[in-house]
Amino acid sequence: MDVPLNPFLNLRRTQRHAPVAAAMPARSDVVVVGAGLIGLSAAWRLAEGGRTVTVLERETVGAGASLAATGMLAPAAEHEPGSDPLLPLALDSLARWPGFRDALQAASGIGIDYREEGTLVLAIGRDEVERLRFRHDLQIRSGLRAQWLSGPEVRAREPGLRPGITAGLHCAADHQVDPSLVMAALVRACLNAGVTIVEGCPVEALDWSGDRVTGVRTNLGAVTADLVLLASGAWSGEAGLLPEALSLPVRPLRGQSLALRTTARTGTLGHMVWTEQVHMAPKGDGHLIVGATVEDCGFVPGVTAGGIYALLEGARRVLPGIEEMAVEAVWSGFRPTSDDDAPIIDVLAPGLIVATGHHRNGYLLAPATADAVADLAANGALPDYARAFGLARFRRAPALRASA
């Protein structure tokens, strides 16, 4: 069992990728800004399509949101009022995951701990049961599969859960991966496909020729490119790289999480578990991930006593056995969140594409996003399944309000 040990606590989820050391090329067909999940997934696809690709990362691979994630691929458990517009893309991407997984594992030689037990969404007490019924109705109306379970039926599936669980939903089609393994596999697959990844390399400016982007400037020098892909996560909305007229409606939402170490004595969960307070996801390496806070506090890094307390209290409320588990790591990351919580995949200017705003669904949406970026790069148009996720939806909004 591969459980990294730390003398005290990690402030970041373990990085398992091989160290990356590469020199900056002066030219590349494509430059990707940001070595997160979205940048690397797209870089891999584009390189497999025959382009030379360079990924420039300000810090280290996955240092933004991507190594902070839980790795749930859970459109059913996460479905709530208001998320209907995202659902077709989420289901499309979930359906692409087995092919993405197989190709990624084959290209990298790294297993990504893809698990298919589904999510158990739990309720304790009458009020939560009412809200669970509402959630179940919504799921059924939206065509999602979820099975209603009594409290004893829930506990028959997860004996470690508290006897007071009143009811639950089993969302069997929800899956999960281990983000640290996915990122390690993406690094390896990219390198095997000839992608250059440069860490410690902030992109400081875009180079323009008229209205066309022709490359980037960094602390290590300039790179000319036919195409720049902006995949800089929560930082995509920051002033600096883009001219005012192209600014993106993206902001950071901080999420704190922690990893508990399970043993044969403590037991663990067999499913992902979702409550109104926390989600928990058991990983193949023996960790139980407990996440995640949602905080609109800008780019304030780190974890807080209040955040970790809320996670532990929420977890203990349904799984008393956590009291015996060692706290292995605590960390936080910044979800890249757009104004409608859905991704933004579009051409911003000739030679410039953006893929960002994946909020809490980057893992779920990565396969569909990578394919959509490859289509955009090849044809300048989004495929049908992603057409609703361009920037036009934000530009339309003021006009609609004005005419109302």
Ligand SMILES: Cc1cc2nc3c(=O)[nH]c(=O)nc-3n(C[C@H](O)[C@H](O)[C@H](O)COP(=O)(O)OP(=O)(O)OC[C@H]3O[C@@H](n4cnc5c(N)ncnc54)[C@H](O)[C@@H]3O)c2cc1C
């Ligand atoms: C606590 C938490 C739990 C989550 N759980 C889940 C989950 O269970 N399932 C799921 O699907 N999603 C989950 N997410 C969301 C998911 O992690 C994100 O949607 C996804 O990782 C976004 O990937 P990204 O590549 O767009 O951004 P990031 O991973 O943030 O990558 C962007 C990269 O760009 C770099 N960068 C920024 N500016 C520059 C620059 N100027 N030059 C060079 N590099 C730059 C950054 O350093 C960063 O590494 C979770 C997120 C958090 C925080």
